[in-house]
Amino acid sequence: QVQLKESGPGLVQPSQTLSLTCTVSGFSLTSNSVHWVRQPPGKGLEWMGGIWGDGSTDYNSALKSRLSISRDTSKSQVFLKMNSLQTDDTAIYFCTRLLGAIDYWGQGVMVTVSS
């Protein structure tokens, strides 16, 4: 069955770079797209960006200058890197499959930006 699981550090210092990994199973990255969505504590959802089956990427214009999404199809992994983190980047980060709608979500990983 389709599964996505995020992994990465729970704590990042201000101005540092966040690196997250999404490991997927039950579907191929070459024929599906994986997107990242984040949710600050107690707040709404924000689409960050994603990587399509052909390897092309799209980013939220508000994050584009700080964000990079890549993948390793042999390992069924998608990577998120975002630099210059600030306290308002504190959020739960979800990786998701976008097949028409966002039909599957990972459990999410809480990332706190603090010194």
Added chain:
Amino acid sequence: DIQMTQSPSFLSASVGERVTLSCKASQNINKYLDWYQQKLGEAPKLLIYNTNNLHTGIPSRFSGSGSGTDYTLTISSLQPEDVATYFCLQRNSWPTFGAGTKLELK
């Protein structure tokens, strides 16, 4: 970017009541509108896609409608397990979510 406005922000209703949630887009989104349910501490779950298509396994008391800029999620008979926050998402252009409607039992 397309802005999505959900109303109301908070709703209290009784078991068995018919509930209607609204989502308004800042421009025509051509029915590329999805609804999600998020319970406390969980990831969102897809309920409805492309305005009115029920996702696999979702109870038939959930339905969606709309066109142009105005969309609606209806729960025909509210159940205790429906307590959650509901988000809309437009996919006509780069995805944007509404701020959510928090639904509680009266």
